[in-house]
Amino acid sequence: MSTLAAPPVEARREARAARSERIRLLVRSPLVVFGAIVVAFWIFCALFPGVVCPYNPIFDNNFVPSQPPSWAHPFGTDTNGRDVFSRVLAGSRAILQISVAATLIGTVLGTSLGLLTGYLRGVVDDVASRMIDAILSLPLIITAIFIVTAVGNSGRGVVTLIIGLIFTPVIARTVRAGVLAESELDYVQAARLRGERSHYLMFSEILPNVMSLVVVEFTVRLGYAIFAIATLGFLGFGVAPPSPDWAAQIYQYYTLIDPYWWMTLFPALAIASLVVAVNLVADGIREAYER
């Protein structure tokens, strides 16, 4: 019995060593660190808008409207006389909430579906793979617009759920490939010979071994989710005013870009900084795991 118990302990120690090695690799890359700092900054703003915003982003509309950037208002004021700087700082909240929730939904559902289709194979797998191909032949934004229109509601919850559901097949496909590769390995065969049940095999044997794939997928998809939600917001399917939201601000003010450029440019730069930072981190994590 003791000889049987030894490998898991060994394996666990190895896994821990691999994890600390990966973290060391991540911390050594200046780009990943830079990305992480930017993401942390926006998360902080999302959690504590009251601490970072010099003025109330929604109700403080008693300034001179449409003023260009100055010392008092580094990003200027908008047509309603609100401080754009405060609105930009407070604007990370909605997009972070929606994108993280949507990515979580997609990751949980996609991982389950990937485990099932990769493990069961056969007809379920064939049918699911073809369906996934069909859905993936449409760009994300267009699928999202289509479903939002068909459902007739573009509220926060609906958008979150739709993006999550669209991610599901994509993540499922990646996880499925990982599961297929793992199923060939001896430890799965051994567990099967021990007479373990399917759900034990899937969740306790295979899942921990495809977890790194899932982590990479999550970070990569998070970047896409921010991209998609920011785009939907700009197209008018997003957070309703007067809530501060970068994409909604751009949607509201982009036609006034000449001469009121500051109302559009600063929210746009904020979106760019968040999305690029998330992608730098995701790219670093992908490289660390693929090593």
Added chain:
Amino acid sequence: MIRFVLKRLGLALITLFLLSVVVFAVSNILPGNVGRSVLGPFATQESVDALNDQLGTNRPLLTQYLDWAGGLLHGDLGMSLQRQVPAWDLLGPAIVRSAKLAVLAFILCIPLSILGGVIAALRYGKPTDKGITVAGISLAAMPDYVSGIILILIFGIWLGWLPVTAQWPEGAGPLTQIKYLLLPAMTLSVVLFGYIARITRAGVIDALDSDYTRTAYLKGLPSSVVIRKHVLRNALPPTIAVVAVQIGYLFGGLVAVEFLFNYQGVGLLILDAARFNDLPLLTAGILLIGTVYLVVTFLADLLYATLNPRIRLGGVE
């Protein structure tokens, strides 16, 4: 080669069929009551019933699907509810306009991004490589309209070189049209640059690392010949396949870019259809985009196979 083509064609047709089923299901089952969802909560029950009658959405789903799919096979994409004209009359010209924009975007970005990818690979690990790679990741990650806004500000407003909308004056010649399309096309190229440069770089690095490249160097060929005849010829086919697949994803970007520049292409048409709850037009447009994507991917597969002798000569399935 023929087997390869037939197999791919068969897969594409199956996928197209499934796409039509999915699209049909979304537009006919999700709304619950199609007439109600088009007309809104304040419409009278009679007008909702009348619209459902006109659209035929009160019949069994299977009959509806067969009817609709039969119409599609005859080239009948349905009627636009909002404008009361056949959907094709709107989609046809819009597709042509979007294609103009897309072609210009590809002409702008393909040479630049392949060059960027090759340079990055040849300078592998050096600052030039890092710079190109990070720029590529950043540009590809940004929503199209964000880069569009920055380009509008720089070239349209501060420098004043280019028009900020894509609506050229009536009867403008091709050169004027290109001038008006330049900013939106640049916006699309910015995103594509990231993808294409990244794939090119990976392909070239792989090829540089291979035994045949080492052999070519060892037998004394000058490096320009090795790179042109050995490295690029092996590295570019996968790049071409990726470029072709990006054409499909370009449609996703077209929606935001056409909206930003107010350009009446297929993206803006779909967006308007969604805004006005014009489900038949939206459904037709989406199916059209899916079809274009599948056709393009199929052609990309063929092109890839033709460029790759291992598939052309039937060695690999």
